[in-house]
Amino acid sequence: MISNGTNFGAVLAFVASLPSIASPHTGVGDSSGFLHGIGHPICGVDHTLAMVMVGVFAYQLGGRALWLVPTMFVLMMALGGALGVSGVSLPHAELVIALSVIVLGGIVALKVKAPVAIATGVVGSFAIFHGHVHGAEMPENASGFAYAAGFMIATALLHAAGIAVSYHIEKVSERYSRVVMQYTGGIAALAGFGFLTGVL
Template sequence: MPNNRAARIATLSFATLYPALAHAHVGVGDTSGFTHGFAHPMSGLDHVLAMILVGIFAFQLGGRALWLVPAAFVGMMAAGGALGAAGISLPFIELAIALSVIVLGAAVAFEIQAPVAIATALVGLFAIFHGYAHGAEMPDSAGGLAYAGGFMAATALLHVAGIGIGFAIGRISQRAGPSAVRIIGGLAALAGVGILTGAL
């Protein structure tokens, strides 16, 4: 059942991230890098919305997508972070990040049942740009691996939050109908438009 799957994903994610959280306390440099990395995805509305929407989208798809879609985002975000930290030029970063919120918000609103391969490719593409922004803005004092571990941990936790929100939306929809999903996804997509135009 979806709620059992969500609980298993949350437990697995915590178990996976616990060693990284523990590692963050092993030394000043590692702690600083992990803390900066963990805080970065939380510091922007665009990042937070996109990562929560990935979790909701994965929940709506169900099955293997419940873990494959978030895993694809985290993995490709790490690749994008490496590009950003290396100073490799990548165009349209802010545009792609704003579009990720719009597209994922629309996918949630209309409950798009995309094949798992297409869903993972879509979120993976967006993740490269989110990761690039994290990597490019890495402080000089932060250790690269600790910083990457921080933003990957924060992202995974936001995905788990999204899965939980997806479950809650599903319960609300059973009572209020599909309009609840459309309203939440639509508001997120509108927020993406606001980010794109600079209104937010």
């Protein structure tokens, strides 16, 4: 488990370094774009829930999935973001995002033990739609690179939060952690239905 944590930490450190790589200048457009990028996933409850559930899912799978699943989400979300910025249409993106919350919440509640390849495929597919919405809603005066770096870092941090919360819940009470995770995933899935039906 230590090596997995180290790998995930290395990936997180790399993602955190993206603003300096992508934006060598520190103009107003860059800083504004970065702040908008950081805030976009956090301000949307549907995005936040999906990304935290990805972290919980990765923790439940353990092993290589602990860092592969979140990494795949971040990378595929960046691809979706590029499509959104480029004006490429992705039909029913909001519908798929609501479905992603339902599916990921259900996976967590049921503690589905999927192979890593399937797990990364599922989260990667959803990530494209999340990224597309982020990219399509990028402010006109924002730096694209800084904005992308912002929402990638915010996403990675939300994944890390899901992993950290799962770890601490298990450590506090291994006996009741399964029930807590069931309720957590169930609540997320119900929220997803709320997004899907327009109740939330």
